[in-house]
Amino acid sequence: MTASVPRAALGIEGLHKSFGDLEVLRGIDLDLAEHEVVCLIGSSGSGKSTLLRCINLLEPIDAGRIVVEGDEITATGVDVDRIRRRIGIVFQAFNLFPHMSVLANVSLAPRKVLGLGRAEAEARATELLDRIGLADKRNDYPDRLSGGQQQRVAIVRALAMQPDLLLLDEITSALDPELVAEVLNLIRELAGNGMTMLIATHEMGFAREIANRVCFLDAGRILEIAPPAEMFSAPREERTRQFLQRVIDAGRL
Amino acid sequence: MTGGPLDPGHLIDLGIGGPRRIRRRLPPGEAVRSTLIALVSTAVVFGLLAIAVTSSPNWADVQDKFFNGAIFSRSLPKIVEAFGTNVAMFLIAEVLTLILGLVLAILRGLPGPVFFPLRLIATVYVDFFRAVPGLLIVALLGFGIPGLGIEGVPGDPFLWGLVALTLVYAAYVSEVYRAGIESVHWSQEAAARSLGLNRLQALRYVIVPQAVRRVIPPLLNDFIGLQKDTVLVSTLGVVEIFRESQILKQAAFNFTPYLDVALVFVVITIPLARLTDWLVARDRARHASNR
Numbered sequence: 001m002t003a004s005v006p007r008a009a010l011g012i013e014g015l016h017k018s019f020g021d022l023e024v025l026r027g028i029d030l031d032l033a034e035h036e037v038v039c040l041i042g043s044s045g046s047g048k049s050t051l052l053r054c055i056n057l058l059e060p061i062d063a064g065r066i067v068v069e070g071d072e073i074t075a076t077g078v079d080v081d082r083i084r085r086r087i088g089i090v091f092q093a094f095n096l097f098p099h100m101s102v103l104a105n106v107s108l109a110p111r112k113v114l115g116l117g118r119a120e121a122e123a124r125a126t127e128l129l130d131r132i133g134l135a136d137k138r139n140d141y142p143d144r145l146s147g148g149q150q151q152r153v154a155i156v157r158a159l160a161m162q163p164d165l166l167l168l169d170e171i172t173s174a175l176d177p178e179l180v181a182e183v184l185n186l187i188r189e190l191a192g193n194g195m196t197m198l199i200a201t202h203e204m205g206f207a208r209e210i211a212n213r214v215c216f217l218d219a220g221r222i223l224e225i226a227p228p229a230e231m232f233s234a235p236r237e238e239r240t241r242q243f244l245q246r247v248i249d250a251g252r253l
Numbered sequence: 254m255t256g257g258p259l260d261p262g263h264l265i266d267l268g269i270g271g272p273r274r275i276r277r278r279l280p281p282g283e284a285v286r287s288t289l290i291a292l293v294s295t296a297v298v299f300g301l302l303a304i305a306v307t308s309s310p311n312w313a314d315v316q317d318k319f320f321n322g323a324i325f326s327r328s329l330p331k332i333v334e335a336f337g338t339n340v341a342m343f344l345i346a347e348v349l350t351l352i353l354g355l356v357l358a359i360l361r362g363l364p365g366p367v368f369f370p371l372r373l374i375a376t377v378y379v380d381f382f383r384a385v386p387g388l389l390i391v392a393l394l395g396f397g398i399p400g401l402g403i404e405g406v407p408g409d410p411f412l413w414g415l416v417a418l419t420l421v422y423a424a425y426v427s428e429v430y431r432a433g434i435e436s437v438h439w440s441q442e443a444a445a446r447s448l449g450l451n452r453l454q455a456l457r458y459v460i461v462p463q464a465v466r467r468v469i470p471p472l473l474n475d476f477i478g479l480q481k482d483t484v485l486v487s488t489l490g491v492v493e494i495f496r497e498s499q500i501l502k503q504a505a506f507n508f509t510p511y512l513d514v515a516l517v518f519v520v521i522t523i524p525l526a527r528l529t530d531w532l533v534a535r536d537r538a539r540h541a542s543n544r
Contacts, residue, residue, distance in 0.1 A: 084448070084449045096444075097441065
């Protein structure tokens with residue numbers, strides 16, 4: 001027997017994506033092991049968000065393969081809705097449902113997609129909200145919550161589906177600086193519990209602390225991929241150095 | 254807080270306070286003054302209008318033929334009773350219109366080449382029924398379908414009038430819904446779909462509930478139109494409010510029964526119009542307080 005390799009939670013091969021004439025992703029190859037946390041860094045427009053949206057099949061891809069836990073999700077004829085249950089995504093702008101209470105936001109998909117009864121779904125949602133200290137807000141509407149609270153509810157809403165993989169798309173970029181920490185603490189806790197995560201972020205300090213590996217995306221390609229210690233102290237590529245220098249100059253590292 | 258029903262703030266909420274500019278709280282003295290000016294100006298305008306009309310050469314004649322107090326009060330009970338037919342018709346038509354309009358709006362929004370035929374049908378439907386005058390639809394269905402003489406198809410003009418109005422107003426209402434659905438940001442659908450909800454579930458639980466909240470005022474507006482258009486079925490011989498008033502007019506040789514009809518419609522429509530404006534104002538205030 002060969003030594004057991006940790007099974008790939010996510011495999012991406014030769015992923016291409018264009019919007020009209022603009023080629024946003026030009027051949028992405030990336031593997032995530034189970035329980036691994038990978039951070040995507042790179043300037044705006046480098047393709048980080050598009051990559052995450054493609055993995056969740058919110059954008060159709062032009063070429064390549066995406067494999068989740070051994071199943072090719074980009075094959076023709078797959079049940080897109082089934083796949084999405086296994087992949088959670090949290091957006092920069094929270095995207096909570098404004099016409100529903102916090103509790104309804106978190107329990108909607110377990111009820112309608114997993115078929116849980118209302119009582120059970122709400123009990124589970126309350127338990128999750130309790131873990132992030134927002135159980136007392138469960139009957140409030142999202143607009144009564146701070147940005148940090150809303151984003152934590154959005155994370156819990158994704159977790160309620162018990163996904164195998166969590167995609168985080170610049171989830172602190174829309175937050176006031178003083179609210180960033182509460183969201184990052186929650187992500188830290190998830191990483192500690194072994195959640196597999198692919199995180200697009202501008203928070204370099206956070207990426208350095210939490211990631212097993214960091215990917216530098218530049219113009220639709222993964223230019224460099226390395227453990228954070230290496231990436232942030234001794235980047236190999238000139239473009240990576242330039243990017244990190246700009247981040248340092250902006251006082252964000 | 255400032256009080257009175259004529260407070261400029263209240264008037265703005267009811268849609269008669271003038272254009273909405275940046276609102277400043279008027280000091281009490283000034284508020285009273287501006288209310289007084291509004292009252293005096295109203296009295297002058299309408300007073301002059303009344304004088305102009307009543308001093309015209311044939312006023313006495315016209316007054317007797319159109320504003321006959323005795324005929325007015327004698328006709329009113331019958332007119333109100335006949336209005337029951339209109340009320341039944343527009344209440345049923347409103348419910349059916351809401352359902353059919355939503356179906357049409359959803360059909361038009363279906364993506365992809367597979368659904369092209371459904372999109373086409375819905376689009377042609379909406380174009381057609383908005384283009385053809387309602388009166389023609391009423392006549393075509395009301396006379397045409399019973400005229401076919403197909404066994405088992407009822408010939409009741411009330412029914413076909415109801416169907417005609419529903420078909421016409423569903424076209425308008427579907428456009429209102431469609432605008433509402435399109436106004437919900439795509440990220441809401443992305444969030445719903447990313448949780449594993451299918452397209453229909455995303456529409457039902459996430460998109461449509463938000464869309465409907467936003468379009469309640471324009472929907473009520475279409476309902477006002479529908480309520481008034483129930484008089485079109487009088488052409489099919491249905492004895493509803495307008496037909497009744499025509500009968501009374503012939504009998505009395507006097508146009509005053511029409512005035513009864515006008516009054517009835519004013520009485521039911523104005524509260525609905527004010528409710529619409531109030532809903533818009535409340536919605537605006539809520540959005541203002543959120544941001």
